[in-house]
Amino acid sequence: MARYASDKYALGISDKTGVAYRLRDMRKEWTGLLVGKDEWEVKQPQLTILRVQADPEALRNARPDRTEPAVSVLLPFNPFTSVSPGSSSITVREPGNSRTTGDVVRFRSCEAFDGFTQAVLQSSSGYAVTVVDDNSYTFSATGETASAGSVQGGGGTASSGPVTLES
Numbered sequence: 549m550a551r552y553a554s555d556k557y558a559l560g561i562s563d564k565t566g567v568a569y570r571l572r573d574m575r576k577e578w579t580g581l582l583v584g585k586d587e588w589e590v591k592q593p594q595l596t597i598l599r600v601q602a603d604p605e606a607l608r609n610a611r612p613d614r615t616e617p618a619v620s621v622l623l624p625f626n627p628f629t630s631v632s633p634g635s636s637s638i639t640v641r642e643p644g645n646s647r648t649t650g651d652v653v654r655f656r657s658c659e660a661f662d663g664f665t666q667a668v669l670q671s672s673s674g675y676a677v678t679v680v681d682d683n684s685y686t687f688s689a690t691g692e693t694a695s696a697g698s699v700q701g702g703g704g705t706a707s708s709g710p711v712t713l714e715s
Contacts, residue, residue, distance in 0.1 A: 557570075559571060560574045562582070562587060565583075565584075569585075618712070620708065620709035621707060623706045623708055626701050626703065627642065628669070628706070629698065630664070630699050631686070631698075632694065633697040636689045636694075637689075638687055638689055640708070641684050644683065645679075649679045652675065652710070653677050653685075653687070653708050654709060655675075656706070659702060662695055662701055664689055664694070669702070
């Protein structure tokens with residue numbers, strides 16, 4: 549079995565400078581080098597590799613089956629256009645609407661125009677709509693007809709939404 553020098557006179561050579569030091573006064577650096585006390589350096593914190601954990605991807609108590617509540621949509625200025633004189637049909641401009649034919653829509657904060665009163669436009673039971681395109685749809689106002697036809701109106705604060713939405 550081999551024996552190592554451990555006496556107070558045992559010397560070691562610094563791996564950095566080659567200077568002889570007493571073996572018991574030498575230290576091992578973070579790099580693995582054996583150096584004297586005056587040559588020893590602390591490892592810089594910037595050299596420490598941080599363990600980065602992955603971002604969590606799952607949600608606790610996720611509820612993907614929930615849907616957003618129905619809301620009222622503000623319509624552009626004068627969104628209604630009467631179709632023709634004597635007709636009860638009205639075309640509504642609602643850019644980017646996601647309505648389908650048969651949806652029941654209730655209008656709020658409308659102004660009277662071309663023979664249609666505010667009360668008729670804001671019917672509490674709403675109107676079934678027929679979709680024309682992504683930006684417009686039509687409905688038939690009950691009990692009133694247009695006097696001139698091709699007239700825009702409805703005001704600047706008109707909105708559309710579901711019948712069940714409270715005012």
